[in-house]
Amino acid sequence: MELTFTARNVLLGATLLGAVGGVLGSFALLRRQSLLGDALSHAALPGVCLAFLVTGSKDPLPLALGALGAGIAGSLTVLALVRWSRIKEDSAIGIVLSVFFGLGIVLLTHIQRLPGGNQTGLDKFLFGQAATLMERDLQVMAILGAAVMVLLGLFYKELKLITFDRAFAQSLGLPVRALEGLLTLLLVTVVVVGLQTVGVVLMVATLITPAAAARQWTDSLGWMLVLAGGVGAASGATGALASASVAHLPTGPVIVLVASAVLVVSLLAAPRRGLVRAWLRERGVEQRIRRENLLKDLYRTGEEARTDPYRLVPLPHLMGLRGQAFGALRATARRLERQGLLSSHDDTLSLTTEGFREAEAVVRKHRLWELYLTRRLELASDHVHRDAEAMEHALSDDDVARLEELLGHPETDPHGRPIPPAPRQPGGAPPSRGEATP
Amino acid sequence: MSPTLVVLTVGSLVGASCALVGSFLVLRKMALLGDAISHAVLPGIALAFLLTGGRAALPMVVGAGALGLVTVFLVELFNRSGRLAEDASIGVVFPALFSLGVILISRYASQVDLDLDCVLYGEIAYTPWDVWLVAGRSLGPKALWVNGAILLLDLALVTLFYKELKLSTFDPELAAALGFSPVLLHYLLMGAVSVTVVGAFESVGAILVVAMLVVPPATAYLLTERLGRMLALAVGIGVASAVVGYFVARALDASIAGAMAVVAGSMLAGALALSPSHGLVARALRHRRLGRWLTGRIVLLHLRSEGSPVSRDALRERLGWTRGRSRRLSGILHELETRGWVTRETEGLRVTAEGARAAEEHGGA
Numbered sequence: 001m002e003l004t005f006t007a008r009n010v011l012l013g014a015t016l017l018g019a020v021g022g023v024l025g026s027f028a029l030l031r032r033q034s035l036l037g038d039a040l041s042h043a044a045l046p047g048v049c050l051a052f053l054v055t056g057s058k059d060p061l062p063l064a065l066g067a068l069g070a071g072i073a074g075s076l077t078v079l080a081l082v083r084w085s086r087i088k089e090d091s092a093i094g095i096v097l098s099v100f101f102g103l104g105i106v107l108l109t110h111i112q113r114l115p116g117g118n119q120t121g122l123d124k125f126l127f128g129q130a131a132t133l134m135e136r137d138l139q140v141m142a143i144l145g146a147a148v149m150v151l152l153g154l155f156y157k158e159l160k161l162i163t164f165d166r167a168f169a170q171s172l173g174l175p176v177r178a179l180e181g182l183l184t185l186l187l188v189t190v191v192v193v194g195l196q197t198v199g200v201v202l203m204v205a206t207l208i209t210p211a212a213a214a215r216q217w218t219d220s221l222g223w224m225l226v227l228a229g230g231v232g233a234a235s236g237a238t239g240a241l242a243s244a245s246v247a248h249l250p251t252g253p254v255i256v257l258v259a260s261a262v263l264v265v266s267l268l269a270a271p272r273r274g275l276v277r278a279w280l281r282e283r284g285v286e287q288r289i290r291r292e293n294l295l296k297d298l299y300r301t302g303e304e305a306r307t308d309p310y311r312l313v314p315l316p317h318l319m320g321l322r323g324q325a326f327g328a329l330r331a332t333a334r335r336l337e338r339q340g341l342l343s344s345h346d347d348t349l350s351l352t353t354e355g356f357r358e359a360e361a362v363v364r365k366h367r368l369w370e371l372y373l374t375r376r377l378e379l380a381s382d383h384v385h386r387d388a389e390a391m392e393h394a395l396s397d398d399d400v401a402r403l404e405e406l407l408g409h410p411e412t413d414p415h416g417r418p419i420p421p422a423p424r425q426p427g428g429a430p431p432s433r434g435e436a437t438p
Numbered sequence: 439m440s441p442t443l444v445v446l447t448v449g450s451l452v453g454a455s456c457a458l459v460g461s462f463l464v465l466r467k468m469a470l471l472g473d474a475i476s477h478a479v480l481p482g483i484a485l486a487f488l489l490t491g492g493r494a495a496l497p498m499v500v501g502a503g504a505l506g507l508v509t510v511f512l513v514e515l516f517n518r519s520g521r522l523a524e525d526a527s528i529g530v531v532f533p534a535l536f537s538l539g540v541i542l543i544s545r546y547a548s549q550v551d552l553d554l555d556c557v558l559y560g561e562i563a564y565t566p567w568d569v570w571l572v573a574g575r576s577l578g579p580k581a582l583w584v585n586g587a588i589l590l591l592d593l594a595l596v597t598l599f600y601k602e603l604k605l606s607t608f609d610p611e612l613a614a615a616l617g618f619s620p621v622l623l624h625y626l627l628m629g630a631v632s633v634t635v636v637g638a639f640e641s642v643g644a645i646l647v648v649a650m651l652v653v654p655p656a657t658a659y660l661l662t663e664r665l666g667r668m669l670a671l672a673v674g675i676g677v678a679s680a681v682v683g684y685f686v687a688r689a690l691d692a693s694i695a696g697a698m699a700v701v702a703g704s705m706l707a708g709a710l711a712l713s714p715s716h717g718l719v720a721r722a723l724r725h726r727r728l729g730r731w732l733t734g735r736i737v738l739l740h741l742r743s744e745g746s747p748v749s750r751d752a753l754r755e756r757l758g759w760t761r762g763r764s765r766r767l768s769g770i771l772h773e774l775e776t777r778g779w780v781t782r783e784t785e786g787l788r789v790t791a792e793g794a795r796a797a798e799e800h801g802g803a
Contacts, residue, residue, distance in 0.1 A: 021489065029523075029526055030693060032523055032525060032526075033525075033742075034525040034526040034528070034529040035470055035525045035528060035529055036525070037529070038473075038529065042627060042645065076767070081710075082716060084710075085660060085710055085716060085718075086660065086716055087656050087659065087660070088464075088467050088469075090462050090467050090468065090469040090470045091467075091469040091652055091656045091659075093469070093470060093473070094469035094470055094473055094648055094651070094652035094653075095649075095653055095656055095703070095706060097473065097645070097648060097651055098645055098646060098648040098649030098652060098653065098699055099474075099649060099653060099699050099700060099702065099703030099706075100647075100699070101645050101696075101699070102646055102649055102695070102696040102697070102699020102700045102702075102703065103696065103699070103700050103703075104696070105646070105692075105693045105695065105696030105699075106687070106690065106693055106696035107692070107698050107699055108693070108696075109691075109692040109693035110690055110691060110692040113691050113692070114490065127540065139632075179651040201533065201644075201645070202533050202536065202537060202582045204529050204532065204533055205529070205530065205533030205537070207529075207534070208526055208529040208530055209529075209534075212522055212526055212529075212530055215521075222503050248544050248545050249541065249544070250540060250541065250542075251544065252537070253536075253537030253538070253540045253541045253542070254537070255539050256533050256534060256536075256537040257534060257538065257541070260530065260533075260534035260537075262532060267516070267519070267521055267522075273521055275519055275521070380672075393520075396610070
């Protein structure tokens, strides 16, 4: 695509902002200060207006310095409100954000109504107008961005430490307050870099959204910074290109939506923290528990009847045991039938030999655990069933072998019922069909 | 009704209803959820506008109310998933929704009078001329009707559920144990916040709504310990900010909504300094009084244990006081003298029988 001069400026500015925003935002996110960035960007507005009133020029440097000063004043006000009054942090942020912004609006409208003030174009700081980025704006942005990155690099180790273990940093004698001040200063600087591109409202998203997306993929701060910078830069570039090629498509909102889309994908699909995977895992566990419970219920019904371990059990009887719905139970039964663990005839179920063996393993875990609780932890035998209901699904074969060893290869559980023997041991073969158990 | 009176009334209605629901936001530490809602309703307003092709009040209120609840739901969804902290959830949800709204407006509604600047800081000055026409007859400014109805709605919510809101705000566990559904109350309150925000949106804009939601309640919070009084004070402060803000804006020839926020902020600063219970001045005075009292006791106890008169310099030296502190000492000694607890003799200071008793009464050993 052929880029015009303006489009090139926008592309450079948005990419630069995305990169530094993502990196600094990562610190804000980890330090649970996500919304401080929001307060700072709103607080910067009166600074821009005051700088214009004082200098009377639209040169980006004084405006940026004004924004920087006001941003610092805003962050100090939040701190002071929390420390010196009973106002909580969320209200303090809300107060600074809205009152500073109100002051900014008063100054802005005042300037606009001054003779000749209408042409100042200060209102681009509200929503950001990336298209108005000039060579000189880019220079200021690049200088500030570079300063932020250099300072971050110099104090990386210290900043990492105060982010993750403030108390430890303090005990090492690090100037924790000063470092926190530095971090806030860097954050304010990034906000100033971004104001003209995305505006006060959306600034917080260029900080937090890429960082939140990056967080899902890694547990290492270094990688998180790299990823967040990358996501930020990529969404910045995408936003700039999209708004350059489609009419009436503002840059800032597109940047935010691209980053938000990346975040949603990350939340869903990241390899370890991803929600889809967690959901599948949870569902898998749930289904396994249902299957194991059904096998065990069939086994127990046969055992209680003392006639036929492969006895046909009607579904309504099984529904009553756990208060399960008919549909859910039949779905579980179908799955087990497909695995060859049980067979069904007109809403009655019976175990196959293989199913019997599986059921035995579950019952074995259950009864060994009950025995362990009564013997070792000296719990009363009528208190152990519920706990065993949960543990039978969690114990591994190794755990069971050890447990059996520990308990001296017992034959009956605390209620006097037989503990099924381990598979492939003498007497471990399942009874053949039709044969009655003693 | 004169235009000035309309603007003042609309401002007062907005101030009152925001203060009413905002008080609960501040007490429940959800001020920033209010901030999020106030931004996130934008796509709801834009959609209502695009679907109905006009600025009818009801679709906008419904659209914005729905989006407000979507915001609350999404923030909770992200937060509950355990992957994002609450503040981060707020910080990612509302800019995304706001962006959606901005894009909708600038792509599809840029020719019509849904102005983006107006979204940010409102134009309450225009409300007198935006009248409600029914069958060709004017029923007066629309904003009056809308914001009046919203205030009534908020009042109804707060009076009907006062007990429930109070309990679930201050003791959510007990409220849940007593069988009030915290989730239902939460969504009810957030629904009210959304509707209130929409009403205020057109008059004061997305960001200054936050000023009206948070600042007057926070100010009232500095002035009282009782919920009922806090609500009344917050409403009063909200209305006062609106009225004073209007005149400040007229004097400066600047945005009315902005001036309202600044006035509310100044009132907060005033309360912060001067509140009788929580103000910085009152606290400093209390601190000073306590310090003087303590120093007086120490002097009395010391003189009593000495028995014989002690010179001021000796006293200062023995108590290990620096020069700065000893300057305050003369004032304290003067007070002890006028009370008749200490007498000044040629050899130095001596404690009287009364002074010795006073020292004992207040915790002397």
